[in-house]
Amino acid sequence: MTAPSTTTTTAPATTSADTVVPVRFDFAAALKDSLKSAAIAFGLSIPILAFKTDQSGGDIFLTPRWGLVAIFVSIIFGVRLLQHAFMATKAYRLATPDPHQATEAVHAEPNAFQKVSRFGIPFFLGIAIGFPFLIYLIQGGMNESRYWVDLGILILTYVMLGWGLNIVVGLAGLLDLGYVAFYAVGAYSYALLSTTFGLSFWICLPVAGILAAFWGIILGFPVLRLRGDYLAIVTLAFGEIVRLVLINWVDLTNGGAGISSIPRATFFGLPFTAGEGGFADFFGIEYHGMQRMIFLYYLILALALLTNFVTMRLRKLPVGRAWEALREDEIACRSLGINTTNTKLTAFAIGAMFGGFAGSFFAVRQGFVSPESFNFLESAIILAIVVLGGMGSQIGVAIGAVVLVGGPEVLRNLGFLTAIFGAGFDPNEYRLLLFGAGMVAMMVWRPRGLISERQPSVFLKERKAISSAHVKEGHG
Amino acid sequence: MEIFVQQLINGLTLGSIYGLIAIGYTMVFGIIGMVNFAHGDVFMLSAFIALIFFLILTTWLGMTSIVLALLIVLVIAMVLTSLWGWAIERIAYRPLRGSFRLAPLISAIGVSIFLSNFVQVAQGARNKPTPPMMREVIVLFQGESGYNVALSYKQIVIMASTAVLLAIFWYLVQKTSLGRAQRACEQDRKMAALLGIDVDRTISLTFVIGAALAAVAGTMYLLYYGVVSFNDGFVPGVKAFTAAVLGGIGSLPGAVLGGLIIGLIETFWSAYFSIEYKDVAAFSILAIVLIFMPSGILGRPEVEKV
Structure with a gap:
């Protein structure tokens, strides 16, 4: 946990430069400050890092780990010292005027990312579509590529959830901490409808979406009047209530044990089975277990792209513009006659609907649902994807999902990490730790996310990038 | 009966x-208007700190007087x-002043x-019991x-120390210059700064006081239940937040009353x-209070300024 202690403002460097005396790197002061940070780090780590509570039988005892504390403290010391050196150079550079530095906000040129994105988006899309074949070629076999296709499905599920939540958080500016409730509604809708009434996935999918949207309206309605952070807390409460009811309403949901043996997805009625009348038999090809996986992969890809497409189109409609206006300034919105109630409700409902789709896909993929898949942490992970990717940016959310969900899995397969950290090192253990720290770091350094520019929805003559400095969120 | x-x-x-x-x-909300999630x-972290120091005192240093040990543990x-x-305020909240509204x-x-997973990674995921x-x-x-209607020693200790610490804290906020600075910042941060109050320092102190009282709560929780785990912070935290809102967020007597x-x-x-369904009840109360009476029992209604 290191961060600049000097309160750096994120505002663009203005003309205050001439009042600041250029500072060269003051080693003594930096050393002193770094020692201070190290001392604080030592204080923070004393009980939690220095002693591990171990249990054997009913007894509890302590194991000291001073080596770990020493490593931690020296890392903090080193990082702080480097930071000082770096900041001194930066301050010096800022203090010396740059002829190219703009004194006023003017014509914003497309930045590097936007230049890339023209080719980047078709490129990423191509990768996503060709992914199973690429993996097949790289791994050299159907069975070898199973793990990677499965990972691809997982990532795409989170991309879809991220895009769904992005409608609520990124576009409408409503912080929803209970998004996973709609995911749960979708999953349980499919699980219950298919196991009790024997309905097929293709009927249940729209039903699950509608039910989730309905719940979005029910839960959204009471919270409309609330200000930003209260709204977040109430949605959190709703999310938890849904989970607790799923656990405790044993008659309907089978409680914590969950619902198992949910029917598998079919290829529009053709089951993925080896026998007569199956998918392979119908098309006259050889049966393979991976056919179902690849079908699921394209199914979630299609669902995710549908989410993206609908969102992009909605942004151009009056309702989408109203969402973005609401995010920027609610009071101005009301003064201009936008019906904020309807605007918020549609955002909740549409966001929830995509959550419901993703939920019913989750149920059909797993074949098993239990309330523990829908806890607050899941909401927090989806929120982390949206926040880290840049709220409101579609491609940013996709990148966020790939990095946050795929990253730890890839790290786990890297051999040299185990060599450094010793056997039994599992990056997944540190995944949430890094998510948490990442969310804080993101808010401190890049509050608008990795992709912080916005494509304007409405523009005159030509589309120009809007610098994040000109977009302000959440007043009122 | x-x-x-x-x-x-x-x-x-x-x-x-x-x-x-x-x-x-309630104090953090009062002074900077953020929900310190x-x-x-x-x-939860403080309960772990208390557990570890309790073990150090009793098993390593061989302290036999439980009361004295608890007192030392409480202070540490x-x-x-x-x-x-x-540290949390300094790293995660202070740089965000003036950022957009949902950032904090x-x-x-x-x-x-971060905190709950830090404790999980550092201490393991199992429940940690104290010696009886x-x-x-x-x-x-x-x-x-x-x-039998019984009052355990634990309960006496918990209620008595809560009362004593609340009295000390009350004195701190009402009678000392620190408390005056804190209340001034709560009313109008800009004006307080103009009158020479170090606002950053006052906010830091608010977090310090809040954390110290959380540590008292953590030690008492450990004493009462005799067990703590890394995810024990979430539900009590939400319930305490409910208490703060129910009592009227920003109001100190309200927080205790709500609790x-x-x-x-x-x-x-x-x-x-x-x-x-006890947690369902707690979460429902939270939602109901926030929706229907967001100013709570003792709080002032918030006026929306443009």
Whole structure:
């Protein structure tokens, strides 16, 4: 946990430069400050890092780990010292005027990312579509590529959830901490409808979406009047209530044990089975277990792209513009006659609907649902994807999902990490730790996310990038 | 009747723990208007600090007097948790002043996830029990059916130390210059700064005081339940936040009052309705209070300024 202690403002460097005396790197002061940070780090780590509570039988005892504390403290010391050196150079550079530095906000040129994105988006899309074949070629076999296709499905599920939540958080500016409730509604809708009434996935999918949207309206309605952070807390409460009811309403949901043996997805009625009348038999090809996986992969890809497409189109409609206006300034919105109630409700409902789709896909993929898949942490992970990717940016959310969900899995397969950290090192253990720290770091350094520019929805003559400095969120 | 009195005692004990945590929420909200989502995890962390120092004192240093050990543990936990509170404010919240509105809340959620997983990674995911201590009870009276209404030593310790610390804290806020600065910042931060109050320092101190009181709550929680785990911060944190909102967020007596009410509701709900749905009750109260009476019992209604 290191961060600049000097309160750096994120505002663009203005003309205050001439009042600041250029500072060269003051080693003594930096050393002193770094020692201070190290001392604080030592204080923070004393009980939690220095002693591990171990249990054997009913007894509890302590194991000291001073080596770990020493490593931690020296890392903090080193990082702080480097930071000082770096900041001194930066301050010096800022203090010396740059002829190219703009004194006023003017014509914003497309930045590097936007230049890339023209080719980047078709490129990423191509990768996503060709992914199973690429993996097949790289791994050299159907069975070898199973793990990677499965990972691809997982990532795409989170991309879809991220895009769904992005409608609520990124576009409408409503912080929803209970998004996973709609995911749960979708999953349980499919699980219950298919196991009790024997309905097929293709009927249940729209039903699950509608039910989730309905719940979005029910839960959204009471919270409309609330200000930003209260709204977040109430949605959190709703999310938890849904989970607790799923656990405790044993008659309907089978409680914590969950619902198992949910029917598998079919290829529009053709089951993925080896026998007569199956998918392979119908098309006259050889049966393979991976056919179902690849079908699921394209199914979630299609669902995710549908989410993206609908969102992009909605942004151009009056309702989408109203969402973005609401995010920027609610009071101005009301003064201009936008019906904020309807605007918020549609955002909740549409966001929830995509959550419901993703939920019913989750149920059909797993074949098993239990309330523990829908806890607050899941909401927090989806929120982390949206926040880290840049709220409101579609491609940013996709990148966020790939990095946050795929990253730890890839790290786990890297051999040299185990060599450094010793056997039994599992990056997944540190995944949430890094998510948490990442969310804080993101808010401190890049509050608008990795992709912080916005494509304007409405523009005159030509589309120009809007610098994040000109977009302000959440007043009122 | 006996069950009622017994639940009343249990509810007040639980309520004083919630009240102590709620003060941290209410003070931070009062001064910078943010929901410190990580406060529940600070509370959990303090319980771990207390557990570790309790083990050091009793098993390594061979201290036999439990009361003295608890007192020392309490002081150490308060100091170290305050350091955490200070560091969190410095790293995760201070740079965000003047950022967009949801930034501090998102950052606080990040801190919350970080803290609970930090403790999980550093200490393991299992429940951590304390050695059994203070098992003595005072039987207040015996009912006809043979049901004893008992007040345990633990409960006496918890309620007494809560009362004493609240008194000290009350004095601090009402009578000292620090308290005056704190109240001034709460009313108008810009004006306070113009009058020469170091606002950053005052906000830091608010976090320190909140964390210290959370540490008291953490130690008491450990004493009462005798077990703590890395995810114990979330639900008590939400309940304490509910208490703060119910009492009127920003109001200190309100936080304590709200804490006691939530504690009582929880125990009576568990005793008379259903223990499975006790957390549902807590979350529902939170939603209902926020939606229908966001200014709480003792709070001032918020005026929206343009």
